[in-house]
Amino acid sequence: MRLKSIIFLLMFINNYAQTSTEKNEVFPIFPICELLPESKLADCFSETMQEYIDDNFFYPKQAWDLDLQAIVRVRFDINENGDVSNVIPKASVVGVSFKQREALNAARQLFQISALEIINSLPKFTPAKVDGVPINKTFQVSIKYEIPREASFDEVTVAPLLEGCEELEGDESRDCFENGVTKHISENFKYPRKALKNQIEGDVFIQFSIDEFGFLIDFTTVGPDKVLEDEAYRIMSTLKVEKPAQLNGKNVKMTYGIPISFRIN
Template identity: 25%
Template sequence: MRIILKSLMFGLILLISAGVSAQEDKVWPMAEYMPCMPGCESRKDRNERRDCTKEKVSEHLIASLKYPAEAKKAGEEGVAVISFVVRKNGEVTDLVIDEDPGFGMGAAAMKAVKKLNKLWVPGEHLGEAASVQMKIPVHFVLPEVEEVQSAAPASDVYTVVDEMPVFKGCEDKSVAESRQCTFEKIMEYTDENLKYPEEAKTAKVEGTVRIKFVINEDGMLTSPMIVEGIGGGCDEEALRVLNSMPPWKAGIQDGKAVKVEMELPFRFKLRGE
């Protein structure tokens, strides 16, 4: 699964190869019941068990996966594929980066998958616990920050100013550097806080939530307004994250702090088999 705020999120698919032969301690490429996450083992229907596991693995990865700074700086995206074995005791071993798009993405994906160690319920084959080979593709997608480009309205709320509002932590940088810093800080903030609503997951709701808002002269975020919604709880989640942001450094026009209208798109995208 990948959550994106024109800012990031990330996607997940469990890929399972075929072919079996029976012998003790063998690593099976497929089992009658594949390894799953706790809470999914009661699902005897294989598809339900798989979907339950994908959802729970996605939740774990969303919480632990970090976009590499090197990839952010270079504006790189990609898919890292990690193969591993879930042993009979639920331990994750033999982790290998099968596909690495570079820029630190392979290592970041490996680190996140390692955190799933001992969380798995072992697979079963021929009536016994079995060690099973699995793969997880981890998608890295950069978010984007958009600014509304138009002339200053009569209400003195600007959309383009000499110095655009700056996110917390970027105040001491040059105008050019602060723009890139703001982009990265917003991305980091949303990566850590944006969650895919369960209602949207269940209903397979995807799309982009666009929210306009104003940064006041004191740097406070005000007047959020959804200009494009998709439902399924995604609109409310995007608003929640936006409203939880810390104060900004206000925009500057002609040497004075002014109100500036901006827009952020929050993209919600599910990834499945």
């Protein structure tokens, strides 16, 4: 189950006693950073490490199903050969308490196995060096496993359910939702009399959220005149949503926006 992780500041620990400020240390080098000057290697290492963990992050399915969340602090070495070694993950389960120690340890283990797999999959590095001599260097990263309560329209695995969109997922679900919204606007559109009388026309962009219970909330409108904005709100506030959006089986809040065009023929 692949989601985006939240990674805190990458920490590193020097594994040698620096007795002189003249020593020249070179950071471990990701393959993608090899052509950069030495002054840029530390930043490239940190940025690439974050991207790598984010790209390879996965949520343990059992933890996801049980609504478990955690922060895993992972300590590891990049040794003199450029290999990742001595990987030690330590998970802190958050937002829930366990009556039995065994249950807590089992929950921790779910996250620790995930974090261990991510870090163990790191590529071979050019090792850190001091005065040209390869050294072992120790790092620590924190990976946050958090079940999202909100997702974008492009991220949801099932769009909010409108009539006629049952049993659809992914792109088909999103397409059906968009078509349903367009149909709803067409069937409920009325040009405000005041706008007609005063020759007011233009586009109103309306944005709203569908919360994890399927209710429409947080409406905002931007348009050329309040009378058109009010009509756009009236139209969209009557949209019937049968079920909220889902992300991998979890109900989530989703925000959606669409322009409504008012033109006097």
